[in-house]
Amino acid sequence: xxxxxxxxxxxxxxxxxxxxxxxxxxxxxxxxxxxxxxxxxxxxxxxxxxxxxxxxxxxxxxxxxxxxxxxxxxxxxxxxxxxxxxxxxxxxxxxxxxxxxxxxxxxxxxxxxxxxxxxxxxxxxxxxxxxxxxxxxxxxxxxxxxxxxxxxxxxxxxxxxxxxxxxxxxxxxxxxxx
Amino acid sequence: xxxxxxxxxxxxxxxxxxxxxxxxxxxxxxxxxxxxxxxxxxxxxxxxxxxxxxxxxxxxxxxxxxxxxxxxxxxxxxxxxxxxxxxxxxxxxxxxxxxxxxxxxxxxxxxxxxxxxxxxxxxxxxxxxxxxxxxxxxxxxxxxxxxxxxxxxxxxxxxxxxxxxxxxxxxxxxxxxxxxxxxxxxxxxxxxxxxxxxxxxxxxxxxxxxxxxxxxxxxxxx
Numbered sequence: 001x002x003x004x005x006x007x008x009x010x011x012x013x014x015x016x017x018x019x020x021x022x023x024x025x026x027x028x029x030x031x032x033x034x035x036x037x038x039x040x041x042x043x044x045x046x047x048x049x050x051x052x053x054x055x056x057x058x059x060x061x062x063x064x065x066x067x068x069x070x071x072x073x074x075x076x077x078x079x080x081x082x083x084x085x086x087x088x089x090x091x092x093x094x095x096x097x098x099x100x101x102x103x104x105x106x107x108x109x110x111x112x113x114x115x116x117x118x119x120x121x122x123x124x125x126x127x128x129x130x131x132x133x134x135x136x137x138x139x140x141x142x143x144x145x146x147x148x149x150x151x152x153x154x155x156x157x158x159x160x161x162x163x164x165x166x167x168x169x170x171x172x173x174x175x176x177x178x
Numbered sequence: 179x180x181x182x183x184x185x186x187x188x189x190x191x192x193x194x195x196x197x198x199x200x201x202x203x204x205x206x207x208x209x210x211x212x213x214x215x216x217x218x219x220x221x222x223x224x225x226x227x228x229x230x231x232x233x234x235x236x237x238x239x240x241x242x243x244x245x246x247x248x249x250x251x252x253x254x255x256x257x258x259x260x261x262x263x264x265x266x267x268x269x270x271x272x273x274x275x276x277x278x279x280x281x282x283x284x285x286x287x288x289x290x291x292x293x294x295x296x297x298x299x300x301x302x303x304x305x306x307x308x309x310x311x312x313x314x315x316x317x318x319x320x321x322x323x324x325x326x327x328x329x330x331x332x333x334x335x336x337x338x339x340x341x342x343x344x345x346x347x348x349x350x351x352x353x354x355x356x357x358x359x360x361x362x363x364x365x366x367x368x369x370x371x372x373x374x375x376x377x378x379x380x381x382x383x384x385x386x387x388x389x390x391x392x393x394x395x396x397x398x399x400x
Binding site for chain 1 (some may be wrong): 195208219220221222223224225227228229230231236237240248251254258260261263264271272273281284285286288292295298299300301302303304306322332334337338339341342343344345348349352356358359360361362363364365366368369370371372375377379382385386389390391392393395396397398399400
């Protein structure tokens with residue numbers, strides 16, 4: 001990116017100019033922005049780690065191209081089998097294998113529009129996913145921690161509790177790249 | 179059950195099934211497989227949270243192209259043929275009622291919406307007549323460039339530190355049966371690596387009247 005483009009971008013941000021598309025096809029000659037055509041899904045993501053931990057390599061592409069409303073019917077059985085193989089019976093949320101598998105199979109982030117948004121903060125559960133949330137510990141605890149969270153203590157935390165860079169306190173909040 | 183037995187079970191399950199490479203990263207074989215030329219379509223993580231700076235707004239972050247070294251980041255870009263789509267269900271049926279469609283072309287990111295999709299599901303056309311928010315893609319080493327739309331939406335796209343953290347290396351050893359527990363302290367396998375990120379900030383008033391929504395991210399190509 002050249003300096004002129006950077007300056008242009010800064011100006012856009014500082015002046016808060018609103019760009020409104022009026023042309024239906026929106027590919028005006030000045031910027032040649034192409035909005036035509038039909039796009040077909042190749043990847044899909046919501047909760048961290050679900051596809052990786054619970055979905056076998058032979059079904060990953062299928063998992064990534066199944067709409068959430070169809071996921072439970074297609075993947076709950078696979079996930080329940082894997083939970084059982086992990087020795088799972090019940091988690092700290094009181095969910096049995098079928099209930100937990102059902103939650104995991106429908107891969108969406110549950111988000112509340114009022115109050116705290118977090119994967120788990122000790123009080124609120126599955127009300128969003130904040131940048132600093134230790135989602136892996138939450139998932140390890142729910143998978144291996146048993147009904148009280150006290151089972152398998154060597155497997156319920158990876159002992160990495162925070163990101164390697166501090167987050168920004170304004171949008172986009174993500175830390176600058178290394 | 180003794181932990182040793184547990185570990186044996188895990189090993190058995192994993193060897194029989196999937197090989198775990200990284201938590202959310204690179205688990206779409208169709209786009210990250212050998213010889214792939216579409217690494218940019220791989221979604222690493224999705225975040226959805228109330229803005230820490232303004233509780234009337236929600237922030238959505240889509241991470242793509244994980245595990246970028248600082249050097250690789252310098253040359254990384256978003257593919258022009260890819261739609262990054264935030265899907266929002268506000269009626270509890272896990273079918274999207276609203277989408278925010280993000281395209282990156284010619285060094286610019288555009289976010290269309292939130293808007294009712296033309297059709298829900300696995301194929302999409304761009305809602306080009308929706309309110310659109312635009313920003314220049316932020317270059318590595320530059321301050322974040324943010325665009326603001328007439329509907330109050332803000333957008334950012336560019337390289338960022340990967341906010342994900344996990345001792346995936348130790349996890350892999352546990353899975354492989356060479357270790358039986360995590361280490362203290364753990365080591366963040368994602369420290370020092372970057373993603374190509376798209377972030378969208380949306381006034382809550384544009385997301386419907388329900389207090390509970392479900393959100394997921396999709397990448398789609400043409």
